[in-house]
Amino acid sequence: MTTQNAIDWPEEYLPGTGDNFVSNEVTVAGATAANVWRHLVGTSEWDGCYDNVADISFPQGGGPELKDDLVLSFGTFGFPPLDAHVVEFASPVEGVPGRLSWTAKQDGTLEERLDVLHARPVEDLPGGRVRILIQEARIGHPAAAPAGERPTPMLDGHQAWLDGLASASK
Template sequence: MTTQNAISWPERYLPGTTDNFVSNEVIVQGLTADAVWHYLVDTSTWESYYDNVSDISFPSDGGPILADGIEFSFGTFGFPPLSAHVTELQAPAEGIPGRLSWNAKQEGEPAEFLDVLHAWLVEDLPGGRVRILTQESQIGEPAAALAAEHPNPMLNGHQAWLDGLVSAARR
C-alpha cells in the first residue's frame, strides 16, 4: 500500500472554510519530481507553458527562481498583478516531496479584496511515476464570484497549468 502526502494548510486557508477552493492533480509516468520542479520554481518558464499568467516581476532582489520568503507579483485570471510571497519551499529529495506555496493578495474595498494561498506538492511515486498536486484556497468577494461560476474557472485554469507543466517537463 502507498500513502500519498498532503498539503499542509494554515488555519486561515483551511479548505471548506474559505470562499473558493480548488484541487487539481495529475499522476504521470516517465517524469521525475526533479524534472517537474525546475519548471515550477523558475518563473521565467511559466508563460511558455501556461497562458493564464503574465507580468511576473520581483519588486525586491531575487527572481526568477522562487525561494523561501521571496516576494513577487503576477497577473492571472484577469486580476491586476497580485502581490505574493513564498511561504513554503522545499525541493524534492529522495523520499521527500517538493513543497511550494505562496500567499497572494489584492488589497482594496471588499469587492476587490482577495487573499489566497496556492500550494503545490510534487512527489516521486513507485513505478517511475510523479504526482503533482496543486490546491488553492481563496478569501474575498472575487473568490466567491469565481466559485459561483460553472464551470469553475480556477479549476479549469489550474488544470491547464498542470497540463502545461507536464508538457514542459517532457520536452
C-alpha cells in the same frame, strides 16, 4: 500501499472555510519530481507551461527562480498583478516531496480584497511516475462569484497549468 502527501494548511486558509477552494492533481509517467520542480520554480518557464500568467516581477529583487521568503508579483485570472510571498519552499529529494506554497493578496475595497494560499506538493511515485498537486484557497469577494460558475475558471485554469507542467517535464 503508497501513501500520498498532503498540504499543511494554515487555519485561516483551511479548505471549506473560505470563499473558493479547488484541488487539481495529475500523475505522470516518464517524469520526475526534480524535473517538474525545475519548471515550477523557474518563473521564466511559466509562460511555456501556462498562458494564464503575465507581468511577473520581483519588487524586492531576486528571481526569476523562486525560493523561500521571496516576494513576487504576477497577473492571473484577469486580476491586476497580485503581490505574492513564498511561504513554503522545499526542493524534492529522494523519498521526500517538493513543497511550494505562496500567499497572494489584493488590497482595496471590501469588494476588491482577495487573500489566497496556493500550494503545490510534487512527489515521485513508484513505477517512474510523479504526482503534481495544486490546491488553492481563496478568501474575498472576487473569489466567491467564480466559485459558482460552471465550468469553474480556477479549476480549469489550474488544470491547464498542471497539463503544461506535465508536458514540459516529460
